[in-house]
Amino acid sequence: MGRQCHPLLRGGITETKYSDGLPPSETEALNAICEVLLPPDQSNPDIQSFYKSSGAQYPVPHKRRERVLQMWMKHWLLTPIRLPFVFLKFICLFIFFTQVGEDSKNPAWKAMDYNVDIDESWNDGPERRLLDQGIVETMSETESTFADCLRRKGLQVTENGSLYKIQCDVVIVGSGCGGGVAAAVLSGAGLKVIVLEKGNYFTKTDYSSLEGPSMNEMYEAGGILATLDGKMMVLAGSTVGGGSAVNWSACIKTPDSVLKEWAANHKLSLFSSIEFVSAMNKVCDRIGVTDKCLKEGFQNQVCVKKTRIIKYARTAHLFAMIRDSGSGEVKSEGRISYNLSKPDKENIKIGLRRCLRILIAAGAEEVGTHQSDGQRLKCKCITENEVEEFLDSVVAPEGPKSLVEKWTTYCSAHQIGSCRMGVSEKEGAVDENGESWDASGLFVCDSSVLPGAVGVNPMITIQSTSYCISNKIAEMLQKQRDG
Ligand SMILES: Cc1cc2nc3c(=O)[nH]c(=O)nc-3n(C[C@H](O)[C@H](O)[C@H](O)COP(=O)(O)OP(=O)(O)OC[C@H]3O[C@@H](n4cnc5c(N)ncnc54)[C@H](O)[C@@H]3O)c2cc1C
Numbered sequence: 102m103g104r105q106c107h108p109l110l111r112g113g114i115t116e117t118k119y120s121d122g123l124p125p126s127e128t129e130a131l132n133a134i135c136e137v138l139l140p141p142d143q144s145n146p147d148i149q150s151f152y153k154s155s156g157a158q159y160p161v162p163h164k165r166r167e168r169v170l171q172m173w174m175k176h177w178l179l180t181p182i183r184l185p186f187v188f189l190k191f192i193c194l195f196i197f198f199t200q201v202g203e204d205s206k207n208p209a210w211k212a213m214d215y216n217v218d219i220d221e222s223w224n225d226g227p228e229r230r231l232l233d234q235g236i237v238e239t240m241s242e243t244e245s246t247f248a249d250c251l252r253r254k255g256l257q258v259t260e261n262g263s264l265y266k267i268q269c270d271v272v273i274v275g276s277g278c279g280g281g282v283a284a285a286v287l288s289g290a291g292l293k294v295i296v297l298e299k300g301n302y303f304t305k306t307d308y309s310s311l312e313g314p315s316m317n318e319m320y321e322a323g324g325i326l327a328t329l330d331g332k333m334m335v336l337a338g339s340t341v342g343g344g345s346a347v348n349w350s351a352c353i354k355t356p357d358s359v360l361k362e363w364a365a366n367h368k369l370s371l372f373s374s375i376e377f378v379s380a381m382n383k384v385c386d387r388i389g390v391t392d393k394c395l396k397e398g399f400q401n402q403v404c405v406k407k408t409r410i411i412k413y414a415r416t417a418h419l420f421a422m423i424r425d426s427g428s429g430e431v432k433s434e435g436r437i438s439y440n441l442s443k444p445d446k447e448n449i450k451i452g453l454r455r456c457l458r459i460l461i462a463a464g465a466e467e468v469g470t471h472q473s474d475g476q477r478l479k480c481k482c483i484t485e486n487e488v489e490e491f492l493d494s495v496v497a498p499e500g501p502k503s504l505v506e507k508w509t510t511y512c513s514a515h516q517i518g519s520c521r522m523g524v525s526e527k528e529g530a531v532d533e534n535g536e537s538w539d540a541s542g543l544f545v546c547d548s549s550v551l552p553g554a555v556g557v558n559p560m561i562t563i564q565s566t567s568y569c570i571s572n573k574i575a576e577m578l579q580k581q582r583d584g
Contacts (some may be wrong), residue, residue, distance in 0.1 A: 106306075106307055106308060106309035107303055107307035107308075107309070109301065109303075109314065109318050110303065110307060110308060110309035110311060110314050110315050110318060111201075111205055111309055111311070111314060112200065112201035112202070112205050112309075112311050112313060112314040113201055113202045113203035113204070113205065170186070173186045174186065174187075174473050174474075174501075175473070175474070175506050175507075176506070177504045177505055177506060180501070180502055180503075180504055183501035183502065184330070184331045184501050184502055186501075187331055187501045187510075188327075188331065191325075192325065195313075195324075195325065196313075197209060199311075199312045199313030199316065200313040200314075201311055201313055201314065205217075205309070205311060207313075217310045217311060218310050229304065229306050230302070230304050230306075230307075231304060232302060232304075232341065234254075235254055236254075236302055236341075237250050237251060237254060238301070238302060240301065244263075247265070248260055248265055251265070251267060256268065256269070256293075256295075267295060268293070269293040269294065269295045270287075270292040270293045270294065270578060271283075271287050271292050271293070271294045271295070271574070271578075272294075272295050272296075272297065273287075273294060273295070273296045273297070274297050275296075275297070275298060275299075275343060275547060276296050276298040276300075276341050276342060276343055277338065277342065277343020277344050277345060277547060278343060278344055278345050278547065278548070278560050278563040278564050278567070279546045279547025279548065279550075279563050279564070279566070279567040280296060280298075280343065280546070280547060280567075281342060281343070281345060281564075282384070282546075282564045282567040282568050282571065283546050283567050283570070283571040283574075284296050285387075286567075286568060286571035286572055286575060287571055287574065287575055290575035290578075290579070292575065292578060298340075298341050298343075299339065300318075300319065300338075300339040300340035300341060300343075301318060301340055301341070302340070302341040303318070303319065303340060303341070303346070318340065319338060319339065319340040319346060319347050320336065320337065320338060320339055320347065321335070321336075321337040321338070321339040322339075322435065324336065326435065326437075327437075327510075328429070328437045328438055328439050329436060329437065329438050330438065330500055330501075330502045331500050331501050331502060331510065332439070332499045332500030332501075332502070332503075332510065332511060333439055333500075333510065333511045333512065333513050334510060334511070334512045334513070335437060335512075335513050335516065336512060336513065336514040337514070337516060344514075344560070345560065348514075348558075348560060349558075351558040351560075352385060352388070352390040352558070352560060352561050353557040353558050353561060354381045354385070354561050354562075355372075355377075355381065355555060355557075355561065355562040355565070356555075356556065356557060359555055359556060360372045360373060360377070361373070363552050363553075367522075367523065367524070367528065367552045368524045369522055369523075369524065369533055369552060370533070371522075371533055371566075371569060376569055377565060377566075377569060380565040380566075380568040380569050381561055381562075381565045383568065384561055384564040384565050384568055385561065388564075390561075399415060399417060400417050400418060400419060403417045403419070403459065403460065403463045404419070404459060417460060417463070417465070419456035419459060419460060420456065420512070421448075421449060421451075421452020421453050421455065421456055422452070422515075422556075422557075422558075423445055423448040423449055423452060423554075423556075424448075424553075424554045424555070424556030425441055425442070425445045425448075425554050426442045426444065426445060426553070426554070427439060427440050427441040427442045427445050428440065431519070439513070441499065441511070446497070446499065449497045449511070450495070450496055450497050453470060453495055453497055454492045454495050457470070457478075457491075457492060457495060458492065461480055461488060464480075465480055466479070466480060466481060467479050467480060468480060470495060470497070470509065471509055471510065472497075472507050472508070472509045473501070473507050473508050473509065474506075474507050476494075476495070476507070478491045497509045497511075499511065515548070515554070515555070515558070515559050516548060516549075517548045517549070517551050517553070517554055517555065517559060518548075518549065518550075518551050518552060518553050518554070519549040520545045520549035520550060521549070521550065521551070521552050521553075522535065522550050522551070522552060523552075526538040529552075530545070531544070531545050531550060534570060534573050534574075535550055535566075535570035535573070535574075544570060544574055546566065546567040546570040546571060547563060547567065548563045550566060550570070551563070551566065
């Protein structure tokens with residue numbers, strides 16, 4: 102890398118969070134025991150041959166092994182094997198292509214002609230770590246320095262054994278689109294606010310362009326999170342800023358039709374109020390939303406300007422986003438299930454076919470889907486009929502556990518509506534002010550509070566909802582103060 106990025110985003114760092122807690126002499130003894138179990142002595146040629154051989158060698162020829170693995174992927178009778186196999190395949194490929202060594206390089210990249218983007222001209226801003234004044238990074242503190250560090254940041258702390266009591270007006274859990282806006286509004290109203298964020302803090306000068314270490318550090322579960330049945334990959338930011346720190350910055354106001362539906366069907370007047378429209382404008386102003394884009398990204402060029410795709414020099418990835426109506430459950434941390442409805446599945450198929458149409462119209466040499474058999478079509482000199490025939494064959498059967506030969510994995514980057522606003526306890530977990538029906542003083546103001554999917558990128562909707570909820574909280578606390 103041309104520049105010093107944050108050590109955690111540089112890769113090749115050995116795990117330092119955990120220590121075995123053993124003194125060096127005991128670690129040495131443990132090493133000695135391990136050495137007895139797996140001795141390094143390779144002087145005997147037979148033993149040498151044993152150590153050199155691997156499961157990848159004779160006697161099972163490569164072609165046959167490949168056929169067996171393909172059968173695991175394809176044959177619906179072997180469906181129970183598919184899921185672990187798919188996870189294994191995904192993790193192997195993910196690690197192989199993205200992880201880097203001490204030198205921040207991956208040995209496979211040269212052969213693939215892959216270069217990390219080192220254009221850092223965007224990264225010459227003068228400011229460094231804007232939150233430094235107020236942030237307490239627990240990874241840099243020990244038990245003995247923690248309380249003092251809090252005090253240095255202006256907090257009143259009382260200690261009771263290993264318990265710290267910190268005085269404040271508001272505690273916000275999570276610093277994403279919802280939590281971040283709430284923190285800005287409430288602290289702006291003069292309240293003492295503490296934000297608890299489980300992810301680490303990185304700013305633009307810390308970024309490294311290395312996908313592997315960055316996914317590890319900035320995404321929930323290191324970017325490897327899926328529903329239990331493997332039907333859906335779940336992507337979410339987990340760092341200071343949450344999703345807003347990793348997302349693609351597409352800023353779209355809540356469509357009128359959605360606002361009307363939420364106001365009419367769910368009787369939530371917030372979404373038909375002038376207050377909400379004004380919140381969307383304020384949020385867009387604050388984060389600098391503009392339609393005066395200086396340079397479109399490659400995929401956008403393909404969609405908007407019908408750029409001709411030049412051979413394989415570039416691969417464009419388009420995806421279809423649907424306004425899903427399915428539902429699911431989170432049984433415990435990381436144990437997620439989710440089922441799309443029938444219309445959702447139909448919409449995914451229609452969307453996928455449209456994406457392919459756009460790519461073909463933009464002059465793609467070859468198009469394909471992420472279906473398990475690598476479904477694809479060479480487009481050169483192809484007739485319209487052949488295109489239609491191919492598109493008719495494009496479906497998106499869900500997940501490796503479905504009893505079909507070919508299947509695909511969906512992806513969710515917009516988890517919404519798990520703790521909905523409702524006009525009564527029956528209709529939702531929180532009321533129209535975002536306050537829990539069960540626990541007074543507990544408010545929800547992130548994506549979970551929305552009555553359903555937005556159908557477009559949801560950041561502006563989430564931030565605007567949080568803006569409205571937190572303004573009401575500020576008013577309420579002010580009234581309580583005034584007595
Ligand atoms: C790859 C990607 C691209 C996207 N692109 C766009 C886009 O272009 N436009 C758009 O509008 N939307 C986009 N989104 C969606 C958008 O970013 C999310 O919908 C939005 O960030 C959700 O906001 P939130 O406040 O609900 O949660 P988040 O922003 O996800 O924030 C939640 C935060 O809470 C923290 N947290 C969770 N549990 C705890 C805990 N127990 N203790 C402490 N902290 C905790 C997490 O670490 C995280 O930082 C994208 C999302 C992803 C993943």
